[in-house]
Amino acid sequence: MANAADSGDMPTAPGAEFGFLDAPVEQAARRLLGCELVSEIGGERVRVRIVETEAYDETDPASHTFRGRTARNAAMFLPAGHLYVYRSHGIHFCCNVVTGRAGVGSGALIRAAEPLEGEEFMRARRGRGGAELTNGPGKLGQALGADLSLTGTSLTGDGSGLRLDRRAELPDAEIVTGVRVGISKAVDAPRRFYVRGSAFVSRHHGAPR
DNA sequence: TGGACGATTGACT
DNA sequence: GTCAATCGTCCAA
Numbered sequence: 447m448a449n450a451a452d453s454g455d456m457p458t459a460p461g462a463e464f465g466f467l468d469a470p471v472e473q474a475a476r477r478l479l480g481c482e483l484v485s486e487i488g489g490e491r492v493r494v495r496i497v498e499t500e501a502y503d504e505t506d507p508a509s510h511t512f513r514g515r516t517a518r519n520a521a522m523f524l525p526a527g528h529l530y531v532y533r534s535h536g537i538h539f540c541c542n543v544v545t546g547r548a549g550v551g552s553g554a555l556i557r558a559a560e561p562l563e564g565e566e567f568m569r570a571r572r573g574r575g576g577a578e579l580t581n582g583p584g585k586l587g588q589a590l591g592a593d594l595s596l597t598g599t600s601l602t603g604d605g606s607g608l609r610l611d612r613r614a615e616l617p618d619a620e621i622v623t624g625v626r627v628g629i630s631k632a633v634d635a636p637r638r639f640y641v642r643g644s645a646f647v648s649r650h651h652g653a654p655r
Numbered sequence: 656t657g658g659a660c661g662a663t664t665g666a667c668t
Numbered sequence: 669g670t671c672a673a674t675c676g677t678c679c680a681a
Contacts, residue, residue, distance in 0.1 A: 500662070502662075508662070509662085510662075532661095532662080533661095534661065534662065534663050534664090535660090535661060535663050535664080536661085537663070537664075538663050538664070540662065540663080542662085555662055557662085582663070582664070583662070583663075584663045584664060585663090585664075626662070627662075627663095628661085628662055628663065629661090629662055630660095630661085650663080650664090651663090651664090
């Protein structure tokens with residue numbers, strides 16, 4: 447697995463940049479709200495602001511890492527600040543920011559984001575516009591141009607993948623906590639977080655109205 | 656090694 | 669509201 451720290455080209459100590467994600471996954475998931483994701487995949491620069499996340503870790507029956515490390519979920523055990531991409535329903539690519547220490551299988555699913563830059567590229571990839579660009583995990587993955595080749599990469603950004611830019615932590619009053627979406631286990635765990643009032647928070651079947 | 660199922664989406668009734 | 673698409677992963681046998 448490629449790791450920027452291996453090549454010795456890290457400008458700072460490994461992990462320092464994403465130290466704010468080396469925390470209990472619920473806290474890390476909250477801290478990701480408001481942060482920005484930059485994609486330069488295919489030479490097309492796209493930038494979005496994260497507005498919805500869900501927390502998953504090894505203690506959680508709904509998590510891919512609940513039954514331990516496998517070939518698919520190995521990236522979740524990397525240090526905080528790496529990317530874990532999985533294929534959903536054979537069709538969609540969903541992006542997770544890995545949190546916590548190396549060897550710990552935890553991360554936050556990025557469920558939705560607001561477009562900030564490169565909206566024309568997202569429209570071309572999605573075949574749709576408006577909130578439909580990025581208001582769901584599969585939609586966001588498609589808008590960013592993400593696929594399985596990005597899993598295990600570092601979010602420091604190397605000009606060809608994804609970069610995570612930290613932003614100031616949102617005040618509690620702007621964060622809504624709820625139950626996660628689309629899972630069949632631990633359905634009542636309050637591990638979904640989204641920005642109050644954002645028009646890009648995901649819509650899904652069975653959503654409260 | 657077979658088979659059920661999924662951290663979803665979009666089209667259709 | 670209902671259901672198909674689509675395929676890799678993982679568990680049971």
